[in-house]
Amino acid sequence: MTKRLVFLGPPGAGKGTIANRIAAKFNLPHISTGDLLRKEVAAETEVGKKAKGEMLRGELVNDELVTAVLRKRLSQGDAAKGFILDGYPRTMKQVELLENALKEIGEKLDVVLHIDASQKTIIKRLSNRRQCKRCGKLYxxxxxxxxxKGRCDVCQGELFQRKDDEQEAIKKRLQAYGQRTKPIISYYKEKGLLREVDCNGEIEENLLNAEEALKGI
Ligand SMILES: [Zn+2]
Incomplete structure (x- = not known):
């Protein structure tokens, strides 16, 4: 059976890790738009050059640009059996663009999993975060x-702590994330696609919660 899943969640909720593990379990490609864009940046493609500034500042990349990168990835053979989208859609515009892209191939989403954690948990996790200066990969x-120690696995670039990973900045980011995501969550809830997972615990516990939430798909 085809499974087309979207994983939503604030920075620091553990979305990427959970997406990785669930993808392996269901044998689905884990499609992270952040990773796709970083590859474009590293390869210095036209798209990469356009997206680089926004990515290094931790800002959102233009809706059309990121959707074009995603569509290219979705057209690859392994995505025909389904996928897990991680980091997309991030805006209502992207929700619409994704729906159109799937409609074109006669498909739609099956489940939107909302991976959430408290502000306290997230601040604790994000203060341990480091980023590669060269390719933007997160650790x-x-x-x-x-x-x-201090070096990127992918490109050997130097790792640093982003200004926006300091406590006050994290609070502001969470607020902005909440505002941006609220309409997306309501939209998917109304469509009956939304499932919630509490990810305040340790990783193994969070994974079990996620698997439980996906039961029956
Ligand atoms: Zn790197």
Missing amino acids: NLVSLPPKN
């Missing part, structure tokens, strides 16, 4: 440390 000193 966590506790849950996803680099193989070599």
